Amino acid sequence: PTEPGPEQRERPRRRYRDGRWRTGPLRPRRRAVPAPLTVVFCHGYCLTQDSWHFQRAALRGRVRAVYWDQRSHGRSGLGRAGAAGEPVGIDRLGRDLKAVLDALVPEGPVVLAGHSMGGMTVMAFADQYPQYVRERVAGVMLVGTSAGRLGTVTLGLPAVGARALHRVVPGLLRALSTQVDLVERGRRATADLFATVVKRYAFGSYVDPVVARFAERMLESTPIDVVAEFFPAFTQHEKAEALAALEGVPTLVLAGDGDLLTPADHSAAIAEALPDAVLVVVEDAGHLVMMEHPGTVNREMAALLVRAAERAGAPLPDAVRESARGPEDGPARRPKGGPPPGAA
Known part of the structure; x- marks a missing residue:
């Protein structure tokens, strides 16, 4: 869905002397109003x-925003490529994002x-559409993500166990994807x-x-065949060189220090490749x-929107600027970059 910002709300209607109703101000504006920002969120x-x-x-009500479910997730279908049996890759998702932007x-x-x-x-999109990035992208927020080397992540396990898990999981998921009903029954039986x-x-x-259960429900709603279909794409994901397309774009790179899936050093590597990024x-x-820490993330997000x-040269409500200076709900450290403009 698309949520309007303050500029997109319904404008007043006035009745003129000829008896007709018109929408908008009595006098036309002499100068064009700069287009507002639109934030597009990819889960x-x-x-x-x-x-x-x-x-x-x-x-909500402050900045225009677009939220969408990636293919095979949430309320989105497989798409033509998935329905035809084409393997899902991160580049395909980058093209999906382009379609969302073109439409909305x-x-x-x-x-x-x-x-x-x-x-x-986002990285795959930037790699495939660098001109769009130069002309239209005013900012980027990368949260708990990686530009590659995901096959080396230990998931908090000893190195030997992690290597074994990386070898076994793809085949196991493929096998489970053929037993969807059995897997769903097993999920219910092992809920705890x-x-x-x-x-x-x-x-x-x-x-x-309540937040923990909210996350569980999202994960539970993903069919096992979708889990299996997407998993190989992560070991093939290598977009370190693609980050060059984001140079000069205000970028926030944010991670949790206890992230076992995309460890914080992966975010640090992204920020290292983007000298102007705030880590x-x-x-x-x-x-x-x-x-987990929405107050901290929201504050940093607001600071990025200011930049x-x-x-x-886009308008931004004062409420967003103020929230960039507001209190945070948890400690954060900045290994590089210092505070962004407008942040406390």
């Missing part, structure tokens, strides 16, 4: 657009936000174990049980940092 693997719940609440954001400056697989989608695994890999600290590592946070608006 992660086995999640949905609902994973941006707290960011959506923070921006035909003009004006854009800020691209991606979490985990969504961040990879599943909840424990989610808390281990999604969060780095205690979270409200924020949130303490006591896991992979779903935007749900993006300045780059694009």
Whole structure:
């Protein structure tokens, strides 16, 4: 869905002397109003657009935003490529993002936000459409993501166990994808174990049980055949060189220090490749940092929007500028870059 900013709200209607009703101001504006920012949110693997719940609440009525479910996730279907049996790759997701932008954001400056697989989608998009990035992208937010080397991630396990897991998981998922009904029954029977695994890999600290269950429901809603279909794409994802397309674009790179799926050093590597990027590592946070510490993430997001608006010459509500200076809900450290303009 697309949520309007203050500029897109319904304008007043007035009745003129000829008896006709017209929408808009009595006098035409003499100068064109700069186009407002539109933030497009890309969610992660086995999640949905609902994973941006707290960011959506923070921006509602203030900034125009687009939320979409990536192919095979949430309310989106397989798409023609998936239905035809074409393997899903991150580049395909980058082209999906281009289709979303063409349909819903035909003009004006854009800020691209991606979490985990969504961040990879943004990188693939930038790699394939560098001219679009130069002309339209005013800012980028990469949360808990990676530009490659995911096959080396240990997942918090001893190195030997991690290597064995990386070898076994693809085949195991393929086998399970042929037994969808059995897997779904097994999920229900092992709900408590599943909840424990989610808390281990999604969060780095205690979270409200309502938030934890919210995350569990998103993960549970992803069919096992979709889990299996997408998994190989991550070992093939190598987009370190593609980051060059984002040079000069205001960028926020944010990670949780306890992220076991896309460790913070992967975010540090992205920031190292983008000299103007602001790197924020949130303490006591896991992979779903935007749900675990929404106040911190929202504050940093607002600071990025201030930078993006300045780059694009776009209007930005004072409420967003103020939230960039507001209190955070958890400690964060900045290994490089210092505070962005407008942040405390």
